[in-house]
Amino acid sequence: MFALLLASLMTLSPTPPAAAWRTPFENDPAGNTTATYAECIGYYQKLAAAYPQHLHLAEAGPTDAGLPLHEVVLSPDGDADPASTRRKNRRILFIQNGIHPGEPEGIDASMMLARDLMQQKNLQKLLGNVTVVIVPVYNIDGMLNRNATTRVNQNGPAEYGFRGNARHLDLNRDYIKQESRNARSFAALFQKWQPDVFVETHTSNGADYQYTMTLIATQHSKLAPALGTYLQGQLLPALYKGMEQKKWPMTPYVDFEGKTPESGLQAFLETPRYSTGYAALFNTIGFMPETHMLKAFAPRVHSTYDFLKTMLETVGQQAPALAAARAQAAADMAAQTRFPLGWELDDSQYETVQFRGYEGNTKPSEVSGQPRLYYDRAAPFIRPVKYFNTFLPTVSATRPTAYLIPRAWAEVVELLRRNGATLEPLATEVTVPVETYYFEDFKTTSKPFEGHYVHSQVRLRTVRETASFQPGDFVVYLNNAAPIRYLMETLEPQATDSFFAWGFFDSVLQQKEHFSDYVFEDLAADLLRRDAPLRDRLEKLKKDNPAFAANGPAQLEWVYLNSAFHEPGHNRYPVVRWLGQGRVEAAR
Template sequence: MLFPLLLVTALLTSSTPAADWRTPFERGNGNTTATYAECIDYYKRLDAAYSEVTMREVGLTDSGEPLHEVVVSLDGDADPASVRRKNRRIVFIQNGIHPGEPEGIDASMMLVRDYLQQQKLREQLQNVTLVVVPVYNVDGMLNRNSTTRVNQNGPEQYGFRGNGRHYDLNRDYIKQESRNARSFAELFQRWRPEVFVETHTSNGADYQYTMTLIATQKDKLHPALSQYLQQRLLPALYQGMEKRQWPMTPYVDFEGQTPESGLIGFLESPRYSTGYAALFNTIGFMPETHMLKAFKPRVESTYALLDEVIRFVHRDAAALAAARAEADRQLLAQTTFPLTWQLDKLAADEVQFRGYEGRTRPSEVSGLPRLYYDRKAPFTRPVKYYNTYRPVVSVAKPAAYLIPQAWETVIERLRHNGVRLQRLTADATLAVEAQYIEDFQTSPRPFEGHYVHSQVKLRPERQQQHFRRGDYVVPLDQPNVRYIVETLEPQATDSFFAWGFFDSVLQSKEHFSDYVFEDLAAEVLRRNPPLRQQLEDKKRTDSAFANDAAAQLDWVYRRSEYAEPGYRRYPVVRLTGGEKLAVE
């Protein structure tokens, strides 16, 4: 009776269909991308089928839907602290920040499946843990359409760039006004990856490449990691992609009419993903596939690059860890921090660029000359690559910052980003370094919900200030020191001041009646001859001021004991370390 039973078992087994692990992209015509539901359901299937996969909800997005993470670890360990103790490198891939640029969404679904099912790929995860955010801008992916990426060649339908509050999330990494960004920050801080990749599609010129690459700007990355990036990681990625017949070029940004004028390295401030990651000594990449190439090769080249990144991290895990550790060690000892940067146009490398000749012809719209790229005239020639930035404004690191507890939005952001905070246990009057906002420029139009400030000029002043029990002390002897400095120093490009978090101090709350203050102002000047001399000197050198009685009266008021002390005084003060603080 054994033989018939075996035969029946064999027949039943052979008649059971194999699971279909093709993604929606693979089942389509090469020009379709997964919907949000299809993407999440696919990862849920992988999570149910493979112990190596852990899928979790890790916070909310503005859509009301959760943000998900997918962790791929050969032993099933999805705990960040445990993974680090096992000396594994962490590669973090984030997709769908701009859901109209969905290549990474589809490529990552195939990549995770293949790393589970193909033994040669599984070997790359022996010392690497892979973390994938399937869709970051859930809100935008649910807003599906076929028209908003007007310059893009497919897919047939896709999501929208803005999120549920119409924010571009790749401008929200510092201000974190979206729930998406706050959820991401907490997730990023838990993992602190060695390498972060966020997938995109380009806009702009036409050229031969399917894949272009933004890497963390070398001069803004810590020198220990910058050297590693330039000498080891980037050459390996470019060589690997060339071998796979996906040649790459640096992201195509330029000042002239066509790329031959010279490529300019992208200066990603912390509002962008790679700029944010650099604050924590994480190497960041933004692959930008070319919008005019067909969707299928854009997905395939994205898959190839993600695979190359993982393979390299596996091969070079020890050297990468050493570079990261050295950067972390030096960062804690760093005493001066650059805040703003400027391109050095005298420093240029050279890259071989594969482009198309740019020509002009009459526009059918205006009748005037218009640019077009002649795909019948490809070329390969050297072009300048300007990728050296010099610090313009730098600041000496204080021992700590002190923030009054009233500024809860700022405190909340610091907490989301893993900053260690202390609180005063008693009221205290302290000698601190205060800073007054002397001048600044403000954008004439709103940008991502704000009129952004820049070119900030400060007047420092040592003074006694009273602080209350519960006010916050931010010590700088912690790993997140660079994030702290670049958000709390007003002159930094993406500081909280630049984004308008402290705008209320830029408006005076008390003032004076001219006819009443005239007599008080005269008395102030009689009591203070040096101030009277300063006033007369200013009248001699500034004719407009000399002929403006109201301006002169205001000038005296601002320098008198009657002026409100908080006007234009930046609320965050700097501590030297000599103060005696009672903190918890």
């Protein structure tokens, strides 16, 4: 076994590293050790000191652990300035590791890849037209919480970090709400670099199968057409071919509805709460390589190394096509008037993949005596399996000229600014015609999810009305320089991961004033006598709905809600849409 592991390690790169440059993973004959946080950052500090002409290491903002996020920049000439890098027409590959530190393969693989890019001349050429940005460890908090038990489904390493961060947040659900300092620092770094391709390394859970590496790519249906076509037609085929040549056949991430994968694989819908969904909002193609948790740690690290190397090779080879696809996507988005905000799987469309699996069977459980699933590794197979990889939009909205945001919602204003939006404070009071949303209905989770009771299935009533805004309130224009899709998917409340969905506006859902029945009875009766249309609407409701006709309190509540006594801010979305031309101040 030791000889096999050593041989595998030696084939990882053409030239084995000198003893002084071996990582903790490489120094373990069993290949079952991942670096600690101190070892990881210390290793990059050592690289930065030895190779300043190519590797730049810097702090990139705080985290909830009280320690800084780090940014490692690998370039052919030491250029760590994003603007200069773009002027040199280099593509930018952004690699992030350790968001779930119990899935640490990318931490160790990136350390080795960074070293090899510095020390091996045949690999240095891969940086010719690509700058690589590495976040060595994103969830520093979880990496410091080292243990050997929390990844119960996983085969090594001997010790590892914890999924949650210091606030017990799963950071791969925090890309939109950005409650953690980690996410805020990441957003600033992402916006600074605006990468062409984003990779976040993971380890899977779920079924057993033959593959060491599986892959989630940004859902092509959600990308701008030029990017989706490029991803499906050029980038993904090259990645799969490159990994096959390196003896790591890949499959799409193994997610399915039936008992076993043969029931059909389903593409993962990575909404903006996830890293690749967030990246897609900015026309960045995202990937989550997911190594198989039941394979030993050593091949998982090796396959991650080879995936990152293959990605670097491919981005360099396809640099002109990638640049052209992103440029076309930006141009198309500037002209786009309607944007999808929610998606569902299209089960009428599928492709076929040759899946390498194990037969799934049942046997009596030694715990319960009931039938339990197991995968028979003595019965491997390769057979065609349907892969459902198309999503259809379920909700969409037209693009306004601008959104108007009262300055009271400072948290939302801060989020927008951090993610590349330009918000302009109004200098004077303006009164303009706008589109205002009122919440008619929505569903809310019964239990908290990542600290929030998340809303979905939002039903809105749109009202065209005149609204006044005060000096210091904000306007954000959806012009060509704006992150248009990000603004649409956060500020349109019906979007899957909107700020409303995450509870940022929950206070408007609660009435602040109400009535006492015995007092309002007389007011309501007088109102109905004076307002014939209102009375007629009430009578029609009673005629059409016997249950309502028999419910006195419900009728009184209806009259209240349809009267001037009902507070105007209740169920009113405070962010409004302006559809005019030019600037808001000129339209008042």
